Amino acid sequence: MSSQRFEPVPDRDAATRLGAALRRIDYSEGAIDELLGEDALSTDAADVPVHERRLRGDDSPLAIAARFFLLQLPIDLAAATDALAQDGIDALLTLGLAVQDGTQLVPLGRLVPAEELLMAFDGFARGVDDPPQYVAPYTPTASWLASLTPRRHVARALDVGTGNGIHALLAAQHSDHVIATDVNQRALAFTAINAALNELDNIETRPGSLFEPVTGERFDLITCNAPYVVSPESRWEYRDGGLPADELSERVVRHAAESLTEDGYASLLVSWVAYDEDDPDARLDDWLDGCGCDAWVLGLAGADPLEHAAGWNEHLATEPDAFGAALDEWTDYFSSLGVEWISEGAVLLHRRSGDAHVIRVDAADEETLEFAGDQIERVFASHARLAGLAKPDGLLDLVPVLAREVDVEHRREHGSREPATVLVLDEGTMTEYELDFDVAEVVALFDGELTLGRAIDRVVRAYELDRRDEAELREDSLAEVTDLLALGIAELR
Secondary structure, eight states: OOOOOOOOOOOHHHHHHHHHHHHHTTOSHHHHHHHHOTTGGGOOGGGHHHHHHHTTTOOSHHHHHIIIIISOOOEEHHHHHHHHHHHHHHHHHHTTSEEEETTEEEESEEEEEETTEEEEEEOSOOGGGSOTTOOOOSOHHHHHHHHTSOOOOEEEEEEESOTTSHHHHHHHTSEEEEEEEESOHHHHHHHHHHHHHTTOOOEEEEESSTTGGGTTOOEEEEEEOOOOBOOSOOSOTTTBOOSSTTHHHHHHHHHHHHHEEEEEEEEEEEEEEESSTTSTTHHHHHHHTTSSEEEEEEEEEEEOHHHHHHHTTGGGTTOHHHHHHHHHHHHHHHHHHTOOEEEEEEEEEEEOSSSOOOEEEEEOOTTTOOOOHHHHHHHHHHHHHHHTOSSTTGGGGSOEEEOTTEEEEEEOOTTOSSOEEEEEEOSTTOOEEEOOHHHHHHHTTOOSSSOHHHHHHHHHHHHTOOHHHHHHHHHHHHHHHHHHHHTTSEEEO
16 A cells, blocks of 8 residues: 555546546445445455455456555556546546556555545555645544535535535535635645546635635535544644644634524534533533524533543554553643543534524434434424524424424333333434323324324323323423424424
């Protein structure tokens, strides 16, 4: 595998031709999964010897492409030409993604299908040997952000800290125009290459830090998977923001809120620190207070300083002295700041007029996260409807229904006389919500026509509840249905 430093060349014509050559041989997620197994697209350097052996004896164009682009292995130039045709080879060389060495073609970067797109980026990570401008592949955090971004049609979208451009490319499929910013010129070059690989011509790249290249502009959608890691280092531009503590994340959140159009959405991956482990979200409250947006924060991970340091320095784990030194440096840094806890997650924003805005924090499991765009739109639509009510119990006059992707399960816990009613959301955050027994009777009446108040009245009559029990049912139903709306498990007709 080549470790040679190179500069990608954003030649649009060459990238378009290379993309066409790869589509001709079906270099796609499905085909790679069938060829090497469902985890093949997350291959790292340690997996290469196994996959290389799986491909032995297979000289199909797809297998040749997989050796070269996915595994980053040199291949015979004649075989490469048979697979991609001379036009594809010429395009590859023009883009600077490969060099010819005698009768071999040597890869300099990698090119992997992801999210039904073709994505080029730097080669396998080599830890401390990677340059500061290293452009990372399609990472787990990139997949989280892809899942947590609404996909309705918009006029203008912005991807901040675009990296290899994956979120700009995803936005380009449902936006009239997309601007991608990054302080790393190599990242912008890869973004331009990737746009052309996928025949997308509505992406504009602008160099600069965070929102500086778009000062004063407004957008209908903003995405950001910038270098949010809280770190004492400035080793890599894709990881280390170079600002104290969580200041980079704070800037992202505040500027995103300011840069949204009315009814615009932002999906941001950020970190935030806490000076009291028992109050982990205090700084988020400060960032979001008065921002003009409803906010839904999904906590994806949290750790004390030592665990955080260990997780982000795993690349040193085989070098005990260097690993220990990094742990000491990082924990000393956090100690000097008084930081006791570091959280990582998504801040989802929806800008709307009015003064009463909702800030809600929930935990989410990144291991089970699926596409949540529809759920997110339901959540914010509910916040807007509820904020417009003239009285606190105005929800009683509205018609709630369970979201289409919700399954109702009745689970009998050990030792319990009655089965519990659990609402299971089969999309997005995959949330499971256990209803209070009496409220479950109310929710069972949701048919798209009954108001919440009328559903409660029917349960009251059916069980002949006295005034005290009726008041308690009404209070519990309002609380739990409001919660279901805030989680996107229910919506309002």
